[in-house]
Amino acid sequence: MSAVAMSAVPAGHQVLPDADAVARAAAERLVAVASARQGRLGICLSGGSTPKLLYRLLAGPEFREALPWERLHWFFGDERIGDGPEAGSNRRLAEEAFGDLVPGGHLHPIPTDRTPQACAEAYAAELVSWYGADQLDPARPLFDxxxxxxxxxxxxxxxFPGKPxxxxxxxxxxAVPEAGLxxxxxxxxxxxxALEATPLALFLATGAGKRAPLARLAAGExxxxxRVRARGETVWLLDAGAAG
Known part of the structure; x- marks a missing residue:
């Protein structure tokens, strides 16, 4: 990884050979988090090709038995809404990968069948219900x-950059009425x-297409x-393509 790119990520970053290795490293982190804590756990998911590899790995024979599925609750960092084929894509990604491993009521998808503002308000209410308060306590994370x-x-x-x-x-x-991409x-x-209210945030960045934004971060943009700063660790897992 170049010196420029290295300065774009925290000291705890890892550069791994490929997207499969990034997914495996993330799976191992998730298992470690689940093993270290008692009671229910909240995991906030993202969309994209690398998370898809991760979710399939978690549901596969190597990791399936290592996870306490009965204690895990799955949330989403974002979702596409409306009546188009893109709507609900992150929810479908998780549902297709996890299947019946997730107990009823443990998958918490973002609504997609209302106006953007109504969907945002409904999901905010879901998070407040999960958390048990409408104000974040610095001593108590929203997600694990x-x-x-x-x-x-x-x-x-x-x-998105430049959006309010x-x-x-x-x-x-x-609500995000107008996407930037x-x-x-x-x-x-x-x-x-909300994204920062966690002891561990994992960025998964793979492929040469991520070199440009990493360079922009390194340049101080x-x-x-x-801007994401978890309450504990913010870790970047990069593959060789992203690291350059």
Whole structure:
């Protein structure tokens, strides 16, 4: 990894050979988190090709028995909404990978069948119900682990550069009426305060398309992905393609 790119990520970053290795490293982190804690756990998922590899790995023979599925609750960092084929894509990704491993009521998808604002309000209410309060306590995380991706424009979840949603500091969930990248469909996204309310945030970045946003972060550009600071660790798992 170049010196420029290395300065774009925290000291705890890992450079791994390929996307499969990134998915495996993330799976091992998730198992470690689940093994270290008692009671229910909240995991916030992201969309994309690398998480797809991760979810299949978690549901496969190597990791399936290592996870306490009965204690895991799955949430989503963002979702595409509306009546188009893109709507609900992150939910479908998890459902198709996990199948019947997830007990009833343990998958918490973002609604997609209302206006963007109504979907955001409904998911905010879901998170408040899960958390048991409508204000975040610095001593108590919202999630036990947050998975994040890095867009080629530097976005994460559906917080796009130059859009007002990336500046939100109070609400946990926002409507995103206009996406910054294709597909240009309305979305709902968790905000930085919600994404950061975790002891561990894992960025999964794979492929040569991620070199440009990493270089922009290294140059000091203020991009949404670069603003995420988990309460404990913010770890970047990169493959050789992204690291350059």
């Amino acid at each position: 682990l947050v998975l994040l991706g890095l867009g080629e424009d530097g976005h994460t979840a559906s917080l 949603e990336a500046q939100e500091t109070e609400a946990w969930v926002v 294709a597909p240009f469909v309305p979305r709902v996204s968790l905000t930085l305060p 203020d991009l949404p992905a670069g």
